[in-house]
Amino acid sequence: MxxxxxxxxxxxxxTAQDAQGGDLTDRIAVEGAVIPYLVGEYTLxxxxxxxxxxxxxxxxxxxxxxxQLPEVIDxxxxxxxxxxxxxxxxFTDRLLDLLKRYDVKAxxxxxxxAPGQELIRRAYEEGHSIGVHSYTHEFETIYASEEAFFADFxxxxxVIREQTGQYTAIFRxxxxxxxxxxxxxxxxITRLAKIMEDxxxxxxxxxxxxxxxxSNSPADISHYYSVLRSIVKRDGSPTIILxxxxxxxxxxxxxxxxxxxxxxxxxxxxxxxxxxxxHATINN
Ligand code: ZN
Numbered sequence: 001m002x003x004x005x006x007x008x009x010x011x012x013x014x015t016a017q018d019a020q021g022g023d024l025t026d027r028i029a030v031e032g033a034v035i036p037y038l039v040g041e042y043t044l045x046x047x048x049x050x051x052x053x054x055x056x057x058x059x060x061x062x063x064x065x066x067x068q069l070p071e072v073i074d075x076x077x078x079x080x081x082x083x084x085x086x087x088x089x090x091f092t093d094r095l096l097d098l099l100k101r102y103d104v105k106a107x108x109x110x111x112x113x114a115p116g117q118e119l120i121r122r123a124y125e126e127g128h129s130i131g132v133h134s135y136t137h138e139f140e141t142i143y144a145s146e147e148a149f150f151a152d153f154x155x156x157x158x159v160i161r162e163q164t165g166q167y168t169a170i171f172r173x174x175x176x177x178x179x180x181x182x183x184x185x186x187x188x189i190t191r192l193a194k195i196m197e198d199x200x201x202x203x204x205x206x207x208x209x210x211x212x213x214x215s216n217s218p219a220d221i222s223h224y225y226s227v228l229r230s231i232v233k234r235d236g237s238p239t240i241i242l243x244x245x246x247x248x249x250x251x252x253x254x255x256x257x258x259x260x261x262x263x264x265x266x267x268x269x270x271x272x273x274x275x276x277x278x279h280a281t282i283n284n
Contacts, residue, residue: 002063005198007150009036011044014058018050034062037146037195067200073274077236078266081275082106082254083206085133085172087245088116095251096122102258105270107204108245109133109172112156120163129270130164131204132156132171142174143182149192169201169273176205176242178280189284202273205280206242208232212250224253229260238276 003009011034016024031045042062049055084095087108096119099106105127110120112135124130134142135155142152153171160168173189175181182188196203208231210224233239243250261268269275 001060002065003036004067004200005039005064005195006036007154007199009034009062009064012060014046014060016046016048016056018054022050024048024050034064036064037150037199039064039066039198066198069197069200069202070273072276075238075269075276076267078233078264079238080232080261080266080268081204081238081240081271082243082268083109083172083204083240083271084243084245085109086111086114086137088114088119089244089246090116091248091251092116092119092123092245095245095254096126096128098251098254098258099128100126102262104258104268105129106268107131107170107271110156110160111135111137112152112159117159117163120160124164124166127270129170129272130160130168131271132160132168134174135159137174139175139179139181140184143185143188145185146188146191146195149188170271171196171201171203172205173203176280177203177282178205180283182284185284187284189282193279193282202277203279204240204271204275205278206240207278208239209242210244210247210250210253212244212247214247219249221249221253221256224250225256228253228257232261232266238278240271240276240278 014028016028018024028046028048032043034042044060044062046058047055084106087110107129108123109131110133120130132153135152142149157167177189177193210227212224231241
């Protein structure tokens with residue numbers, strides 16, 4: 001059988017009867033295992049014996065295949081993808097008001113355990129994309145193992161589904177895919193990047209940053225406004241901007257940046273599976 005790479009695999013099992021038609025299914029022993037998220041070929045061996053000690057054996061080959069992701073569609077020239085990490089936060093409401101005023105759609109990579117989850121619903125209903133960022137945002141936990149990452153990811157996905165009625169297929173690695181904070185688990189990002197894409201998810205990094213990761217930054221609005229103007233791609237290629245919901249200065253600067261960008265011919269779009277892939281160089 002062939003299955004798509006996924007978080008879980010359910011063995012359809014086997015049935016067995018003795019010569020008299022008695023059911024021996026309960027006695028079947030299974031050898032081998034399928035790692036459901038790792039693309040490859042696996043063999044399951046089912047063995048059973050009747051009361052006379054007669055044995056029978058059958059095998060099943062399970063092929064775990066990658067999910068086919070849709071093709072990227074080139075966006076119009078001068079497209080900007082505003083992306084906001086680590087929310088919902090205190091200012092997400094105001095941010096949504098602002099985006100609504102200019103009819104600008106953006107992308108929110110959310111933290112599952114953050115308060116104010118109803119803002120996820122509002123963002124979704126107003127046409128923004130919602131992606132997984134993390135449930136705990138605690139690097140030591142998330143990057144401890146593949147399974148730890150999955151648990152954190154699935155908890156966040158569930159929060160998104162509760163709020164929007166939909167699962168999401170886009171995500172952003174906590175710390176970005178180029179993070180070095182996961183060095184304590186060598187190779188984890190390299191492995192996860194492949195596994196997650198094989199399971200039909202796509203991650204997005206950024207190619208421009210507002211530099212607002214520190215929410216207590218002393219910088220003011222005009223500082224962030226000039227940062228935002230300077231980081232958009234001047235050659236017309238797509239810009240994915242990283243900002244953080246919790247940073248009021250960076251968010252407020254959008255009051256100036258969005259009108260400037262619209263007047264200068266930029267288009268704002270939310271990310272989805274057909275958006276241009278912006279990946280940083282993985283360090284781990
Ligand atoms: Zn983050």
